[in-house]
Amino acid sequence: MPQKPVPNFDVIVIGGGVVGCAVMRRFALNGAKALLLERGEDILSGASKANSAILHTGFDAPPGSTEVACMQAGYAEYLEMHAALNLPVLETGALVVAWNDEQRAALDGIIAKAHENGVGDVQLVERDALRRAEPHLADSAIAAVSVPREFVIDPWSSPLAYLRQAVAAGAQYRFNAEVTGGEFDGKMWRLRTGQGEFNGRIVINCSGAQGDIVQGICTPPTFEIRPRKGQFLVYDKSASDLINAIILPVPTPTTKGVVLTKTIFGNLLLGPTAEEQDDRENATVDHDMLQGLIDTGTAMLPDLSDHPVTATYAGLRPATQFKDYQIKAEAGKNWIGVNGIRSTGLTAALGIAAYVEQLCAEHFTSFGPPVAPGFPTMPNLAQHLPRASQTGDGTEILCHCESVTRGDVERALTAEVPARSLGGLRRRTRVMMGRCNGFYCSARVAELTKGKLDRPLDGGDQT
Amino acid sequence: MSTRDVIIIGSGPAGLGVAAALVRAGVSDILVLERETEIGGIPRHTHHPSFGLLVFKRPMTGPAYIARLRARCKGVEFRTGVTATAVDGDRLSIATPEGPQTLRARHIVLATGARETPRHPRLVTGLRPMGIMTTGALQQFIYTGGMKPFSRPMIIGTELVSFSALWTLRHAGIKPVAMIEPSARVTAYRPATLFARLLGVPIHYRASVTDIAGRDTLTHIEIDSPAGRRKIDCDGVIFSGCFTGDNNLARGSGLALSPDTHIPLVDQNWLGADPRHSVVGNTTHPADMGDQCYQEALVAGAYIAKLLQSGPPQGEPLPIRHGNGIKMTTPNMLRPDEQARAFSLNLHVTRAWSGDISVTQGDKTLYRKRHSCLPARRITLKGIRFDTQSTAPLQVSLG
Ligand SMILES: Cc1cc2nc3c(=O)[nH]c(=O)nc-3n(C[C@H](O)[C@H](O)[C@H](O)COP(=O)(O)OP(=O)(O)OC[C@H]3O[C@@H](n4cnc5c(N)ncnc54)[C@H](O)[C@@H]3O)c2cc1C
Ligand SMILES: Cc1cc2nc3c(=O)[nH]c(=O)nc-3n(C[C@H](O)[C@H](O)[C@H](O)COP(=O)(O)OP(=O)(O)OC[C@H]3O[C@@H](n4cnc5c(N)ncnc54)[C@H](O)[C@@H]3O)c2cc1C
Numbered sequence: 114m115p116q117k118p119v120p121n122f123d124v125i126v127i128g129g130g131v132v133g134c135a136v137m138r139r140f141a142l143n144g145a146k147a148l149l150l151e152r153g154e155d156i157l158s159g160a161s162k163a164n165s166a167i168l169h170t171g172f173d174a175p176p177g178s179t180e181v182a183c184m185q186a187g188y189a190e191y192l193e194m195h196a197a198l199n200l201p202v203l204e205t206g207a208l209v210v211a212w213n214d215e216q217r218a219a220l221d222g223i224i225a226k227a228h229e230n231g232v233g234d235v236q237l238v239e240r241d242a243l244r245r246a247e248p249h250l251a252d253s254a255i256a257a258v259s260v261p262r263e264f265v266i267d268p269w270s271s272p273l274a275y276l277r278q279a280v281a282a283g284a285q286y287r288f289n290a291e292v293t294g295g296e297f298d299g300k301m302w303r304l305r306t307g308q309g310e311f312n313g314r315i316v317i318n319c320s321g322a323q324g325d326i327v328q329g330i331c332t333p334p335t336f337e338i339r340p341r342k343g344q345f346l347v348y349d350k351s352a353s354d355l356i357n358a359i360i361l362p363v364p365t366p367t368t369k370g371v372v373l374t375k376t377i378f379g380n381l382l383l384g385p386t387a388e389e390q391d392d393r394e395n396a397t398v399d400h401d402m403l404q405g406l407i408d409t410g411t412a413m414l415p416d417l418s419d420h421p422v423t424a425t426y427a428g429l430r431p432a433t434q435f436k437d438y439q440i441k442a443e444a445g446k447n448w449i450g451v452n453g454i455r456s457t458g459l460t461a462a463l464g465i466a467a468y469v470e471q472l473c474a475e476h477f478t479s480f481g482p483p484v485a486p487g488f489p490t491m492p493n494l495a496q497h498l499p500r501a502s503q504t505g506d507g508t509e510i511l512c513h514c515e516s517v518t519r520g521d522v523e524r525a526l527t528a529e530v531p532a533r534s535l536g537g538l539r540r541r542t543r544v545m546m547g548r549c550n551g552f553y554c555s556a557r558v559a560e561l562t563k564g565k566l567d568r569p570l571d572g573g574d575q576t
Numbered sequence: 577m578s579t580r581d582v583i584i585i586g587s588g589p590a591g592l593g594v595a596a597a598l599v600r601a602g603v604s605d606i607l608v609l610e611r612e613t614e615i616g617g618i619p620r621h622t623h624h625p626s627f628g629l630l631v632f633k634r635p636m637t638g639p640a641y642i643a644r645l646r647a648r649c650k651g652v653e654f655r656t657g658v659t660a661t662a663v664d665g666d667r668l669s670i671a672t673p674e675g676p677q678t679l680r681a682r683h684i685v686l687a688t689g690a691r692e693t694p695r696h697p698r699l700v701t702g703l704r705p706m707g708i709m710t711t712g713a714l715q716q717f718i719y720t721g722g723m724k725p726f727s728r729p730m731i732i733g734t735e736l737v738s739f740s741a742l743w744t745l746r747h748a749g750i751k752p753v754a755m756i757e758p759s760a761r762v763t764a765y766r767p768a769t770l771f772a773r774l775l776g777v778p779i780h781y782r783a784s785v786t787d788i789a790g791r792d793t794l795t796h797i798e799i800d801s802p803a804g805r806r807k808i809d810c811d812g813v814i815f816s817g818c819f820t821g822d823n824n825l826a827r828g829s830g831l832a833l834s835p836d837t838h839i840p841l842v843d844q845n846w847l848g849a850d851p852r853h854s855v856v857g858n859t860t861h862p863a864d865m866g867d868q869c870y871q872e873a874l875v876a877g878a879y880i881a882k883l884l885q886s887g888p889p890q891g892e893p894l895p896i897r898h899g900n901g902i903k904m905t906t907p908n909m910l911r912p913d914e915q916a917r918a919f920s921l922n923l924h925v926t927r928a929w930s931g932d933i934s935v936t937q938g939d940k941t942l943y944r945k946r947h948s949c950l951p952a953r954r955i956t957l958k959g960i961r962f963d964t965q966s967t968a969p970l971q972v973s974l975g
Binding site (some may be wrong): 146192209306366394395396397398404406419421423425433503504505506507508509510516518549552557560572 | 581611612613656657658659660673674675676691692695696697699700701702703704706707709710713716717720723725726727774791792793811818824827838874875902909927937
């Protein structure tokens with residue numbers, strides 16, 4: 114019997130986090146025949162599904178690092194193209210707030226570092242002005258540095274838009290396709306997955322928390338992944354008016370600390386924690402840690418206690434023993450590792466993609482000619498911009514807490530890169546993400562998605 | 577824009593009760609808005625006979641109950657699939673499939689109901705596999721959807737609604753592995769435990785969930801109880817009870833709320849802070865029986881009919897505050913009224929209480945009587961006489 118031919122690609126990207134999606138977009142738009150292999154049921158199965166969703170200026174990043182360069186390039190490209198993809202930006206600005214004299218003393222250093230990073234519009238805000246800007250903050254807030262261009266974005270629609278742009282340019286993707294091994298014959302990589310083998314000239318490892326293990330397919334890794342968990346609480350929409358800007362703490366050497374921010378979806382987010390753990394797979398929330406977060410949050414914003422919590426979640430930062438990103442081309446191996454994108458990857462993704470493409474051109478090859486980019490119109494999920502439920506799409510609202518229409522759900526199941534899992538559907542529509550956690554709508558979602566999800570909500574069983 | 581006489585938001589027992597009373601009083605221009613595609617509120621998906629004992633003197637399933645209530649609403653216009661998004665004086669913004677609209681009414685009624693507290697706000701430790709839901713969702717899976725989401729679930733809570741979950745599961749031939757109760761006794765009436773025993777479902781007391789395990793599909797939960805920590809295999813978790821009013825519309829619209837419960841302010845005639853609004857049903861007292869919601873709504877509707885004739889009541893409302901151990905009171909505000917010098921007050925306690933309950937106004941005691949109270953059920957204080965001249969707030973206390 115003839116062997117089934119193994120498909121050939123110019124570029125294979127391992128891992129569909131925000132970084133993998135941005136890399137896919139970059140290569141596909143530049144004319145490469147690209148394939149994404151993602152082990153999860155959907156893109157964003159790792160760190161990228163659970164972050165603070167802040168578009169950072171890089172004001173406090175290590176000066177001169179790859180990280181700050183990628184962040185600032187990513188930031189600029191995002192602002193340039195978000196409107197064409199209908200991706201929202203909430204221009205909140207941020208305040209780095211000092212809660213005691215020691216932190217107050219650190220503010221000058223923060224301003225100096227911001228200047229060094231080219232973020233020139235930061236400013237010291239004294240107590241009275243701070244009070245006027247953020248009247249709900251506790252009295253113990255004594256001063257702040259304002260960072261006007263720190264913004265909030267949609268952490269799920271943006272990577273999806275990147276992949277959809279790639280697909281529109283001819284790229285392919287496979288979910289449930291974990292890369293378990295592979296060989297390089299000097300010209301071509303042959304990668305093994307649960308869904309068969311795939312050939313690619315260049316492999317780009319964007320596998321997040323699996324980074325060192327996957328890197329081992331090519332070469333002994335020069336870094337090790339040390340997952341750092343961050344837990345969050347989401348407060349109901351009534352709480353989002355308690356702050357205007359993103360409230361950042363004065364950072365310590367290991368963490369950015371606990372942040373209060375609006376989400377693009379109109380909620381208020383409190384977190385993350387920073388907890389080292391060995392487990393790369395599981396991000397559990399923990400009752401006591403969440404309670405601790407609430408205490409920290411209400412100490413900063415006392416009125417928070419009047420508002421209900423609607424959700425809790427946790428994400429794993431793919432950190433390494435190094436501070437900076439570990440992005441490196443493996444000479445003679447047609448492999449680029451994009452690792453250790455620990456806590457700024459949402460911002461940096463587009464910048465990282467451009468950098469990876471440049472590394473590829475320098476070390477291996479470049480592709481072309483570029484493809485005229487398509488701009489899929491992403492459905493808007495941002496609270497401050499019109500939703501389908503507000504303009505009317507001919508269908509009733511299905512998820513009342515998050516104002517998701519039946520049409521929103523139906524479209525997410527049929528759009529390019531459709532949702533094949535409940536998580537994917539939630540991230541594409543916000544359905545079941547609200548305060549009732551599915552009390553009102555989950556059974557209807559189960560009915561609407563019958564036969565359309567890999568793992569059905571109804572357990573696949575009929576009464 | 578034409579002005580309707582009354583617009584009622586929500587078509588559960590409370591909304592239908594207001595409509596029925598208005599019809600009875602001769603008001604004809606009534607619109608009921610319901611965001612679901614069918615009317616009926618909670619009873620719509622409660623298909624076992626747990627309604628109607630007070631109103632119809634016999635047990636009825638939710639849908640049969642709703643059909644009977646609706647029959648009393650002759651001439652009332654119902655619009656389904658329409659969500660009220662904001663109330664502002666006599667104006668109401670709605671979201672419809674065709675886009676936003678603004679309506680106007682002489683009187684607007686909020687009857688938006690109550691729901692259970694789900695997993696996340698309870699801050700439960702663990703992962704987020706599928707198969708975790710509330711009784712309300714469970715009923716919709718099983719009764720209205722004909723689906724069977726799991727085969728060995730765990731029920732958290734022992735309120736009446738927890739036994740409703742048990743009943744719902746039984747309908748689908750699903751036997752839960754256990755029920756979990758944080759306190760030392762069942763929250764529902766004791767005979768309910770017989771039902772669990774009959775079905776062979778153990779109840780673990782003084783127990784709490786300390787872990788939910790399984791990344792995609794639930795594998796087990798861990799509970800902590802006097803018997804120690806242990807894992808229990810299950811493929812579903814039903815968080816039942818811990819009711820909370822769905823007063824998001826009121827809060828989002830900036831209607832006056834009680835500062836400690838965030839329940840809309842409502843007086844002894846179910847009138848809100850703005851006398852053009854009424855708030856009725858379980859949104860104001862999460863959660864009493866459907867019959868109780870219907871009966872109070874009849875009173876509320878009759879009062880609205882009177883107001884439409886006579887104009888708004890006079891006098892500044894007085895707050896009704898409550899002390900520790902009380903979850904909420906309805907009313908939570910009093911409008912001194914020359915005609916009626918007495919009113920009834922309903923309350924829920926947060927913990928079991930046997931002893932006096934008092935209502936005071938300034939240094940006067942308006943009511944003091946001994947009550948035996950358990951959480952999650954209505955306690956009624958009847959015939960509280962008040963002084964129409966006093967402007968002091970009222971205080972309800974245990975003891
Ligand atoms: C708590 C927290 C807060 C954060 N806040 C922000 C913020 O506000 N702003 C910001 O810019 N950044 C933030 N970040 C950082 C950002 O989320 C990460 O930098 C980014 O998500 C990393 O993306 P990634 O694509 O490298 O990794 P991931 O998102 O983890 O993607 C890796 C993907 O590879 C897949 N995979 C793994 N192994 C294999 C295999 N063998 N075969 C196939 N597929 C595989 C995984 O399933 C996964 O989908 C935060 C992160 C956390 C955890
Ligand atoms: C799972 C569960 C089981 C229960 N079982 C029983 C039982 O067996 N027996 C019993 O007596 N009681 C039961 N109850 C208590 C129940 O709350 C009452 O029976 C009764 O339904 C309350 O009536 P209501 O009209 O106040 O609210 P609901 O019945 O909840 O009706 C409120 C209606 O308002 C609609 N609505 C809300 N907001 C809007 C908006 N913005 N725009 C338009 N429409 C809106 C909702 O969709 C809903 O239809 C149960 C409650 C729950 C949660």
